[in-house]
Amino acid sequence: MTTMKTAPAGSSKSAPATDRVFNFSAGPGVLPEEVLRIVQQDVWNIGGSGIGILEHSHRGKVADQVFAECDADCRKVGNIPANYKVLFQTGGASAQNHLVPMNFMPAGTTADYIVTGHWAQKSFDAAAALAKFPGGAFGTANLAFSSKDKNHSYIPSKDQLKFSSRPAYVHYCTNNTLYGTEWHRLPETPAGVPLVCDMSSDIYSRPVDISRYALIYAGAQKNVGPAGATLVIIRDDFMEQGGRFIPDLMQYRVFAPEFSRPNTPPVFAVYVMGQVFKWILRSGGLAAMHKHNEAKAKLVYDVLDSTKFYEPHARADSRSLMNITFRLPSDDLADRFVKEAKAQGLDGLKGHRSVGGIRASMYNALPRAGCEALAQFMREFERKNG
Numbered sequence: 001m002t003t004m005k006t007a008p009a010g011s012s013k014s015a016p017a018t019d020r021v022f023n024f025s026a027g028p029g030v031l032p033e034e035v036l037r038i039v040q041q042d043v044w045n046i047g048g049s050g051i052g053i054l055e056h057s058h059r060g061k062v063a064d065q066v067f068a069e070c071d072a073d074c075r076k077v078g079n080i081p082a083n084y085k086v087l088f089q090t091g092g093a094s095a096q097n098h099l100v101p102m103n104f105m106p107a108g109t110t111a112d113y114i115v116t117g118h119w120a121q122k123s124f125d126a127a128a129a130l131a132k133f134p135g136g137a138f139g140t141a142n143l144a145f146s147s148k149d150k151n152h153s154y155i156p157s158k159d160q161l162k163f164s165s166r167p168a169y170v171h172y173c174t175n176n177t178l179y180g181t182e183w184h185r186l187p188e189t190p191a192g193v194p195l196v197c198d199m200s201s202d203i204y205s206r207p208v209d210i211s212r213y214a215l216i217y218a219g220a221q222k223n224v225g226p227a228g229a230t231l232v233i234i235r236d237d238f239m240e241q242g243g244r245f246i247p248d249l250m251q252y253r254v255f256a257p258e259f260s261r262p263n264t265p266p267v268f269a270v271y272v273m274g275q276v277f278k279w280i281l282r283s284g285g286l287a288a289m290h291k292h293n294e295a296k297a298k299l300v301y302d303v304l305d306s307t308k309f310y311e312p313h314a315r316a317d318s319r320s321l322m323n324i325t326f327r328l329p330s331d332d333l334a335d336r337f338v339k340e341a342k343a344q345g346l347d348g349l350k351g352h353r354s355v356g357g358i359r360a361s362m363y364n365a366l367p368r369a370g371c372e373a374l375a376q377f378m379r380e381f382e383r384k385n386g
């Protein structure tokens, strides 16, 4: 497989090539340029095989190596304990919203959901819908908390979490992509209750203690790869508790042998994800990523904190390092901001309609230079329009 020497993630060498712009898209999002260069080559001919990665059999030697390396590198990056499986699935994080309760919320049980945004609400809704499943095959979902009262602008305190008496698991979402909030601690769940987490928009952006979770899932397309693969990290004993009466391909255990290939897997997406893991390792691992992401976010939050022209959406203690959300004094000004920023090579800044204004997504692969350019653009835009 192709390897390449690298500059650290925050260095000036990670500035974009001249025919690319800074990509602030919420996802699919920016990928590391050196990964894209490796991918270009491997699409043509991977590892001297004379065949590109898109054309190889998922059961051949090249795919064997791609899956084994992706698994090993994912484990290295996340320091994943040996009693966990790494699974590569399809269907995005949204499919997990159904698979999790189908597997772990059998009849007679209750699963607790902490709702801190749109995607966490979707997770709760998917579980709650199963209560109406014919034959009463599944349990019920309990809403342990919702931040809807303040348009999901904050992460709850410990006292705001109201768990049921013996939840089958607690589900939460670490980073709320639409609203720009992020958990900076683990939720204080009842002792011994399995914790299930949607980490789609901040997975591997900072060190994570995997051993605190029973199951983590993430669509790859923000921090760890392209759309098409869903990363699942699951503890062995939890996986074995999963339902056996649901169809095979909905049972996690079916994906565990042979690196997730019960059917044709998303080979290309897994391959790119593997290259992103190698890039994270070469860049210094998750501690370095975290430092890089903190420094980048600070550049933009410092502008927000220095003025009343921009109104941040997230409460200060709940701010995300991945998605920064703010409004301008009018929708017209916000539209102009997006247009003028794009003309200056800052793309993908339009906020989601549920918050309005601007959303700057600054995933691992977005170079620091992009955040510097955005901060400078914000100051200049205010000077002209404030």
Ligand SMILES: Cc1ncc(COP(=O)(O)O)c(C=O)c1O
Pocket (backbone or CB within 6 Å): 027, 091, 092, 093, 094, 095, 119, 173, 175, 176, 177, 178, 198, 199, 200, 201, 219
């Ligand atoms: C936190 C979070 N969860 C879930 C999803 C849905 O992911 P998918 O489109 O992969 O189903 C998204 C997509 O933006 C997200 O940001």
